[in-house]
Ligand SMILES: Nc1ncnc2c1ncn2[C@@H]1O[C@H](COP(=O)(O)OP(=O)(O)OP(=O)(O)O)[C@@H](O)[C@H]1O
């Protein structure tokens with residue numbers, strides 16, 4: 001696959017209609033087949049690029065080909081051109097390695113303002129740059145594989161294909177990054193699941209076996225001991241089933257972590273429901289859950305079920321680890337910029353008054369099975385997966401989780417989420 | 427008109443300089459990512475490749491130096507332009523150091539891959555994950571000239587320090603439990619040290635970016651105790667107690 005057959009599309013004479021059909025087939029192929037055969041995907045790409053070039057030569061006013069528009073349009077989630085409808089990032093590069101055009105998926109993933117600058121300014125992975133440089137230096141095509149570890153680990157198959165016979169100002173290289181995240185990581189996630197499950201189930205299972213042996217042997221005729229043991233066995237069995245459930249839901253989140261959910265979610269309703277669900281548990285510890293959400297809070301982009309899970313886990317912890325008789329507060333506010341990503345959003349703080357968390361534990365809380373006090377967490381029925389699930393869901397939402405705590409006073413878990421894009425406006 | 431021409435040409439050369447920095451940054455990121463992947467997978471061959479890859483970063487640093495010197499001598503930039511060139515020089519030096527630390531991690535990984543697997547490796551990888559994000563974000567901040575984003579990077583340094591402390595305790599427990607693990611634990615301690623230093627350098631780059639954009643050094647006190655959300659909580663406490 002080093003050389004790509006039939007580079008006949010480069011002249012840009014294929015009518016747009018064909019390209020549109022190509023896009024439709026491409027989408028259908030992706031949906032039905034899961035992963036496209038690389039050859040087929042390149043052929044489709046050929047059609048699409050041809051369609052794009054057709055477009056491009058028609059509108060070749062400097063900077064308008066996806067350039068000036070991109071900043072505005074990248075915020076809209078409606079694909080506007082055939083090029084933008086492609087799920088994989090596609091980038092057209094000129095002879096000085098400058099980005100001439102980038103589709104929506106590329107702009108979203110790398111940089112909304114990537115058009116016009118050197119490719120290295122938006123996509124600096126050495127493997128990608130070396131593929132593009134090789135093609136700029138005359139190689140017909142080059143393929144490679146890369147992994148981008150942050151913010152969410154993703155893998156791509158990189159295709160850089162040369163465009164011959166093009167006019168001097170026209171694109172010289174088409175760069176396509178075919179998303180391989182699912183294929184490469186699914187295996188790993190399954191392996192993790194099995195390793196975690198078998199490791200964590202070992203001790204409760206051993207306990208069960210021990211009790212069964214005792215019940216069949218020395219305690220056979222001891223009614224009091226039997227009842228006692230059966231109670232313990234029941235709670236161990238319940239813990240095992242909770243563990244499997246939590247591990248499954250963690251894996252489900254992980255599998256889709258690279259796909260950012262974008263449904264508008266009204267946090268006001270969601271947070272009140274969470275507070276209601278946990279109010280019984282709070283009352284049992286003589287605690288109160290207070291919710292404060294301004295009327296004007298904008299909707300966030302997300303997956304309502306998963307966000308419920310996030311706040312349920314956080315409030316559950318606040319109730320579990322908060323001082324008896326104290327209050328738990330949930331407060332949401334709109335913020336100008338989310339730390340690091342810099343985009344607008346909403347911050348939801350879950351505050352408790354409890355023993356607090358020593359600093360060196362804070363960055364480790366989101367590790368699966370990490371518990372500060374194993375015995376204590378176990379006695380309150382914890383599996384140690386709650387915050388791991390929270391972290392992965394927040395990552396999937398491209399949000400942030402921030403933990404502040406003062407030992408002896410309490411903790412604040414703050415979740416930052418992106419505001420939903422209102423379709424149509426702006 | 428002539429003035430315009432000179433200005434434009436300075437910008438073009440500065441752009442070239444920035445492209446090389448971005449490329450260096452990409453290499454440093456990849457070196458770190460690969461050294462950690464080799465560590466987790468206990469892949470000595472991969473680690474050896476990373477150790478050898480360091481030369482590319484060095485070559486790019488020399489390229490930045492010669493471009494920067496050329497700009498300084500021929501254009502004699504002042505004010506913001508001068509700051510840009512100096513920041514580029516400083517940042518390329520720091521990126522080169524980050525590359526060196528990645529090389530050290532790779533070398534330790536070669537040794538570690540011969541020893542039995544160690545649980546705390548996962549904590550090291552976690553720490554590296556935070557540093558990877560810091561490096562990515564600070565490079566993005568440099569490219570976008572975004573001082574706020576650079577400040578966010580500086581705030582994350584405490585996270586790396588906390589992880590380092592926690593890892594240190596974890597490793598001590600391991601060493602006390604089983605003296606046969608002492609050698610491997612020592613290697614891991616040094617790996618963690620290297621990663622922590624990379625985090626420090628990401629923080630230094632963030633300071634340079636702040637200075638570059640704002641023209642003044644960042645104030646430290648405000649960042650060090652960023653407990654804004656806790657203050658809110660403290661305010662509410664009297665009502666409770
Ligand atoms: N609000 C809090 N205050 C103090 N410690 C906390 C708080 N939230 C979490 N922790 C600590 O972090 C650890 C991990 O929390 P996590 O929610 O992941 O697990 P868990 O609560 O033990 O079990 P579960 O899976 O049922 O949630 C807890 O065991 C506890 O030590």
Ligand SMILES: [Mg+2]
Nearest residue numbers: 313317386387
């Ligand atoms: Mg919990």
